[in-house]
Amino acid sequence: HHDHPYLRLLEKMPCVPTGRTLKTGRQTMLPHTPLTSTPPENAMIDNQRLPQHIAIIMDGNGRWAQARGMVRSKGHQAGVEAVDKITSECSRLGIRFLTLYTFSTENWNRPPEEVNAIMQLLITSLVEETFMKNNVRMRVIGDRERLAPEVRKCIEDCEKHTSENTGLTLVIALSYSSRWEITDAMKHIAQKVKDGTLEPDDINEQTIAENLESHFMPDPELLIRTGGEQRISNYLLWQCAYSELYFTDIFWPDFDEKALYNAIEDYQHRERRFGKTSAQVKADTGLQQTV
Numbered sequence: 456h457h458d459h460p461y462l463r464l465l466e467k468m469p470c471v472p473t474g475r476t477l478k479t480g481r482q483t484m485l486p487h488t489p490l491t492s493t494p495p496e497n498a499m500i501d502n503q504r505l506p507q508h509i510a511i512i513m514d515g516n517g518r519w520a521q522a523r524g525m526v527r528s529k530g531h532q533a534g535v536e537a538v539d540k541i542t543s544e545c546s547r548l549g550i551r552f553l554t555l556y557t558f559s560t561e562n563w564n565r566p567p568e569e570v571n572a573i574m575q576l577l578i579t580s581l582v583e584e585t586f587m588k589n590n591v592r593m594r595v596i597g598d599r600e601r602l603a604p605e606v607r608k609c610i611e612d613c614e615k616h617t618s619e620n621t622g623l624t625l626v627i628a629l630s631y632s633s634r635w636e637i638t639d640a641m642k643h644i645a646q647k648v649k650d651g652t653l654e655p656d657d658i659n660e661q662t663i664a665e666n667l668e669s670h671f672m673p674d675p676e677l678l679i680r681t682g683g684e685q686r687i688s689n690y691l692l693w694q695c696a697y698s699e700l701y702f703t704d705i706f707w708p709d710f711d712e713k714a715l716y717n718a719i720e721d722y723q724h725r726e727r728r729f730g731k732t733s734a735q736v737k738a739d740t741g742l743q744q745t746v
Contacts, residue, residue: 479543506553509554511686515707516706517569531576544712553623553624554596557629558629559630561632591617592625602629637693667693667694677699
């Protein structure tokens with residue numbers, strides 16, 4: 456994969472736009488405190504019942520651009536601005552984890568020019584002042600072997616530089632697909648069994664979860680997909696077993712704070728039963744409130 460045209464281009468790109476952010480950014484970090492001010496008047500969000508993990512399938516960049524007579528890459532550029540906006544707002548609200556489906560393993564099949572444009576954008580926007588300013592920790596999940604060594608190093612540097620941040624964890628799903636992730640986890644588990652360090656009878660859900668790329672994060676309570684399609688597209692299949700699904704026709708570049716509040720408000724109106732009856736859930740909630 457390393458002779459892909461975009462990889463040759465990336466080798467010439469600077470990994471970190473400026474060293475200044477990394478040296479002085481730590482001083483400008485904001486302490487991570489959940490939102491105390493009220494959201495905009497039209498948002499009816501209960502600050503006590505925010506999801507701690509939101510996952511988003513950012514769909515519609517290309518169609519957003521085409522509808523405006525632009526090339527698809529312009530849509531991806533506009534999408535980066537939406538990422539900045541939503542990351543900052545989730546951080547302000549006190550959301551703990553935000554996972555963004557940035558580039559799937561299937562996306563490698565797109566035209567090389569588009570792949571090239573997406574990767575250029577990703578690398579240039581990875582180490583942004585936004586991360587340090589908002590006290591954001593950045594992590595990447597996905598098949599790094601398919602990325603050029605220079606790109607991998609860039610990702611590792613960004614993870615390292617933001618690892619001490621204590622606010623929102625922004626998880627970028629890059630060269631990621633859920634079936635790839637689960638298959639990879641099975642290989643790790645099979646190797647442990649083969650090595651004699653794990654008994655087949657001892658394999659449980661926790662064993663599998665610990666061997667997934669996402670082992671460091673809780674399952675998302677809310678999965679948002681923009682762009683009008685209503686499918687999960689090989690994204691966090693194991694982790695989204697009980698996630699609330701929210702689909703919107705809004706293309707990703709137009710997904711703003713108000714759209715985010717609408718999704719959270721919709722989530723808060725749902726009853727999460729986890730296989731129980733409605734009466735059981737209400738009884739459990741009443742019990743928690745009286746304890």
